[in-house]
Amino acid sequence: MALISSLLRQRSSITRCMPLATSLGSHASSLRWMSTKETSDEWVEEPDETEGEWLGCTRRFLAPISVNSRGSEILNNPLFNKGTAFKLGERDRLRFRGLLPPRRLNMHRQKERVLEEIRAEESMIRKNVLLEDVHDRNETLYHRILVDHIEEMAPIIYTPTVGQACKEFGMRFRRHRGMYFCEEDRGHMAAMVYNWPQKDVHVIVVTDGSRILGLGDLGANGMGIPIGKLSLYCAAGGIAPHRVMPVVLDVGTDNPELIKDPFYLGLQKPRLRGAAYYHLVDEFIQAVRHRWPNVLIQFEDFSSDKAQKLLNKYRDQVLCFNDDIQGTGATSLAGVLGGLRAKGEHPTALGDQRILIAGAGSAGIGVAQVLYQAMIEHGRTEEEAKNCFFIADEKGLLGVERMGELSPEQALFARKTDGGLSLNEIVNKYKPTMLLGMTAVGGLFTEKLIRDMAKHCDRPIIFPLSNPTTKAECSAEQAFEWTDGRCIFASGSPFDPVEMDDGRIFYPTQCNNMFIFPGLGLGVTLCGAKTVSDKMLYVAAEALANYVSEDELAQGKVFPSIKTIRDVSKKVAIAVIEEAIRTGQASKINQKHMEDLDAFVSRKMYDPVYVPLIEKRTIEI
Ligand SMILES: NC(=O)C1=CN([C@@H]2O[C@H](COP(=O)(O)OP(=O)(O)OC[C@H]3O[C@@H](n4cnc5c(N)ncnc54)[C@H](OP(=O)(O)O)[C@@H]3O)[C@@H](O)[C@H]2O)C=CC1
Ligand SMILES: CC(=O)C(=O)O
Numbered sequence: 001m002a003l004i005s006s007l008l009r010q011r012s013s014i015t016r017c018m019p020l021a022t023s024l025g026s027h028a029s030s031l032r033w034m035s036t037k038e039t040s041d042e043w044v045e046e047p048d049e050t051e052g053e054w055l056g057c058t059r060r061f062l063a064p065i066s067v068n069s070r071g072s073e074i075l076n077n078p079l080f081n082k083g084t085a086f087k088l089g090e091r092d093r094l095r096f097r098g099l100l101p102p103r104r105l106n107m108h109r110q111k112e113r114v115l116e117e118i119r120a121e122e123s124m125i126r127k128n129v130l131l132e133d134v135h136d137r138n139e140t141l142y143h144r145i146l147v148d149h150i151e152e153m154a155p156i157i158y159t160p161t162v163g164q165a166c167k168e169f170g171m172r173f174r175r176h177r178g179m180y181f182c183e184e185d186r187g188h189m190a191a192m193v194y195n196w197p198q199k200d201v202h203v204i205v206v207t208d209g210s211r212i213l214g215l216g217d218l219g220a221n222g223m224g225i226p227i228g229k230l231s232l233y234c235a236a237g238g239i240a241p242h243r244v245m246p247v248v249l250d251v252g253t254d255n256p257e258l259i260k261d262p263f264y265l266g267l268q269k270p271r272l273r274g275a276a277y278y279h280l281v282d283e284f285i286q287a288v289r290h291r292w293p294n295v296l297i298q299f300e301d302f303s304s305d306k307a308q309k310l311l312n313k314y315r316d317q318v319l320c321f322n323d324d325i326q327g328t329g330a331t332s333l334a335g336v337l338g339g340l341r342a343k344g345e346h347p348t349a350l351g352d353q354r355i356l357i358a359g360a361g362s363a364g365i366g367v368a369q370v371l372y373q374a375m376i377e378h379g380r381t382e383e384e385a386k387n388c389f390f391i392a393d394e395k396g397l398l399g400v401e402r403m404g405e406l407s408p409e410q411a412l413f414a415r416k417t418d419g420g421l422s423l424n425e426i427v428n429k430y431k432p433t434m435l436l437g438m439t440a441v442g443g444l445f446t447e448k449l450i451r452d453m454a455k456h457c458d459r460p461i462i463f464p465l466s467n468p469t470t471k472a473e474c475s476a477e478q479a480f481e482w483t484d485g486r487c488i489f490a491s492g493s494p495f496d497p498v499e500m501d502d503g504r505i506f507y508p509t510q511c512n513n514m515f516i517f518p519g520l521g522l523g524v525t526l527c528g529a530k531t532v533s534d535k536m537l538y539v540a541a542e543a544l545a546n547y548v549s550e551d552e553l554a555q556g557k558v559f560p561s562i563k564t565i566r567d568v569s570k571k572v573a574i575a576v577i578e579e580a581i582r583t584g585q586a587s588k589i590n591q592k593h594m595e596d597l598d599a600f601v602s603r604k605m606y607d608p609v610y611v612p613l614i615e616k617r618t619i620e621i
């Protein structure tokens with residue numbers, strides 16, 4: 001009876017209509033029109049007593065959203081579920097009154113409870129499981145926790161812990177998330193993409209699991225990576241959770257342990273190769289673009305032999321980029337520019353550096369390509385720029401004598417002399433000013449190597465970028481200790497501050513593509529770009545580099561604090577949109593947006609708050 005009268009009251013209160021804000025994120029697409037009277041009189045909930053503490057006091061108007069489901073369906077849908085935070089009126093209207101304990105906790109209290117539980121747990125992987133449980137039952141709360149505590153949560157949902165989460169993916173599997181495509185799905189993918197429950201996907205992160213972080217071939221267990229990256233897209237890049245889709249292309253695995261693992265959930269057969277592999281990828285790309293023509297596709301953790309080929313094939317045709325090649329390149333450029341600033345050198349001094357890159361895979365070559373382009377941008381000739389690089393793989397310095405076996409991208413950097421020199425020999429002969437590690441070989445940077453770097457260079461830039469922490473080429477402590485605190489350091493996975501014997505404290509920052517991809521994705525999807533250009537990556541790197549303050553540089557920090565990642569992503573997005581406008585790619589940006597891009601981007605960024613829910617049929621007018 002109460003429900004009927006409540007519905008009657010709602011209907012009779014309709015006065016005039018207005019469109020609802022799309023920035024409400026997850027469910028706005030299901031909205032039609034809403035009466036201002038309804039929203040103001042009936043549906044807007046009393047502000048929570050602690051709202052200001054976590055939301056900032058000046059909240060935008062929380063218009064309700066209409067949902068097709070009701071009852072326990074809502075409680076079981078992580079995009080809608082608010083758990084114990086549902087107010088009585090909502091429990092009543094949506095027909096699940098009595099299905100939750102009576103006492104209501106507001107979001108702040110729920111968050112405190114989860115934080116207490118996570119903080120009481122010592123093991124990082126257990127923390128990951130607890131947080132992913134929240135992800136699976138209440139996405140709004142999950143993203144609120146990430147946004148408010150990103151520095152603490154990033155190592156739990158991302159590197160380093162995501163590495164272990166991937167390794168144990170089969171064992172820990174609880175609930176479906178993301179899509180899988182395999183050879184058996186050939187011919188069906190265009191139909192399969194319609195199984196995805198959300199109508200409007202903006203960003204896909206896809207892997208074939210062939211090189212997960214520095215852990216090698218983890219096959220379908222690699223799903224943890226797209227999930228982790230997309231969590232950052234939402235929390236740091238402000239893309240609403242219903243607009244992202246994690247994907248694994250399960251093309252088998254060559255990892256013998258997985259082939260015999262009884263709990264492995266992927267196909268236990270050798271990897272698909274050659275034309276069949278590329279046809280499968282192609283069908284996937286066509287299928288997702290058929291349903292979502294403007295979707296951004298981020299290639300992630302493909303082994304290098306395929307990563308560059310796929311990028312070359314699709315980069316001018318579809319909105320896509322390879323995070324390990326291009327995202328890491330842009331991030332490292334920002335760090336290197338920060339390092340030069342910390343040394344009091346002008347950005348154009350980039351072309352005066354001698355850069356030793358250990359690792360000639362996707363990341364190593366990607367970084368070299370972006371630094372090389374930046375040198376050209378700063379006026380160096382191709383020859384001068386090439387001459388700055390010393391790139392080594394397991395066989396030593398890349399040299400012209402190996403031309404036949406190198407990829408075209410590697411061949412560009414092959415040295416005319418001294419091919420095959422070891423890292424130690426390169427350091428002693430060429431006295432590099434920078435040492436960047438992307439080998440996935442933990443501890444590769446030995447004490448001798450780093451001490452020799454510091455002998456020849458007053459302030460060497462040392463970036464061990466391999467992930468997870470076990471694969472870092474050296475630790476922060478080692479780098480600072482072996483250079484007497486003179487190095488400029490950043491790492492792929494986080495390290496704690498280092499206190500030297502003389503009391504000096506150094507604060508290592510993280511050189512990880514997480515500083516680029518969320519903002520890049522936000523920028524290109526908001527502006528309607530058709531492709532991701534090299535220049536977009538360059539301006540993204542500049543925006544990131546400019547974010548670091550003089551004070552931070554003075555403390556040896558060449559990247560901003562992860563606490564600021566949401567704002568960093570906004571700046572990156574704005575830079576990307578400006579570049580798209582400049583080159584006529586910004587099809588969705590109008591004059592009004594251009595007048596205040598900052599406000600436009602801020603408005604569009606998903607902010608995880610509980611939005612009042614109403615049953616769809618009660619508001620159709
Ligand atoms: N911080 C960040 O944002 C990012 C970090 N990464 C990390 O970078 C690492 C590498 O990734 P990716 O490039 O895709 O991997 P690849 O496997 O494609 O490349 C690894 C490279 O390291 C070389 N290598 C192996 N052992 C040695 C050695 N002893 N000395 C010199 N070189 C060696 C390999 O040479 P060979 O081919 O001869 O074996 C290969 O060229 C991973 O750990 C990944 O997590 C990646 C992307 C972003
Ligand atoms: C960070 C990242 O993308 C990697 O390690 O592969």
Ligand SMILES: [Mg+2]
Nearest residue numbers: 300301323324
């Ligand atoms: Mg990666």
